[in-house]
Amino acid sequence: MESTSDPDLDLAPGKRRLIEAALRLTAGGRSFATLGLRELAREAGLNPNTFYRHFDTLDDLAREAVEWVSRRLRPMLRRERWLAAHDEPQRMPRRACAAFFAFALDNREAFLSALAEYHGTSPALREAVRANLHEVSAEMADDVVQLKLMPALTRATVDEVCTQIVLQLFHLSHEYIGNAAHREALVDYAERFIVRLFAGAVVLAEHQSPLSASA
Numbered sequence: 001m002e003s004t005s006d007p008d009l010d011l012a013p014g015k016r017r018l019i020e021a022a023l024r025l026t027a028g029g030r031s032f033a034t035l036g037l038r039e040l041a042r043e044a045g046l047n048p049n050t051f052y053r054h055f056d057t058l059d060d061l062a063r064e065a066v067e068w069v070s071r072r073l074r075p076m077l078r079r080e081r082w083l084a085a086h087d088e089p090q091r092m093p094r095r096a097c098a099a100f101f102a103f104a105l106d107n108r109e110a111f112l113s114a115l116a117e118y119h120g121t122s123p124a125l126r127e128a129v130r131a132n133l134h135e136v137s138a139e140m141a142d143d144v145v146q147l148k149l150m151p152a153l154t155r156a157t158v159d160e161v162c163t164q165i166v167l168q169l170f171h172l173s174h175e176y177i178g179n180a181a182h183r184e185a186l187v188d189y190a191e192r193f194i195v196r197l198f199a200g201a202v203v204l205a206e207h208q209s210p211l212s213a214s215a
Helices: 013-026 037-044 048-054 058-087 089-106 108-118 123-146 155-178 180-206 210-214
Strands: none
Touching: 013 037, 013 048, 013 058, 013 108, 037 048, 058 089, 058 108, 058 123, 089 108, 089 155, 089 180, 108 123, 108 155, 123 155, 155 180
16 A cells, blocks of 8 residues: 555645635535635635635635545545454455444535535536545455455456445445434445445356356
């Protein structure tokens, strides 16, 4: 695994305050596109002109906000997977789920904003959210292959399974954030989902005919 710098240090203070203000304002389901510059600056405690020192448009801010959260999420998940693989590999799915949901809860505004933009009206923001989720799933697939967790599966199958897992966890994060009473049950469900998805993929691979394998 490669080392990563603290992404918080990559942001100028004013830029970070604008991003955090935008995430607070959009956490209730508003789109980034509905924000006004004066409203955003007031929430951030900055002069409105400060916005243009860091961003050209609100879409630029939104993309940077998504990427900023992703830059913190991805190394945390990779670290958790590698630690679990060496400490207690049988609990890796559960530890990974718990870590993902805990991060979502700690970054409530960012996740709720991303969930809203996933099906939002801005094509640029929809693509930004999807692209960052793809990076999360691609790194998960890298770890599965490097740690030799699923040697019976092709890389293409691992990629597909990891994509489905990340999308499921992402959408479940909304309920995890909003329903404290069901959090443990959601971790249980997510763990079962991961195990069954990989187990099913292995069974399909074992029973795949030579004709379908060459297709």
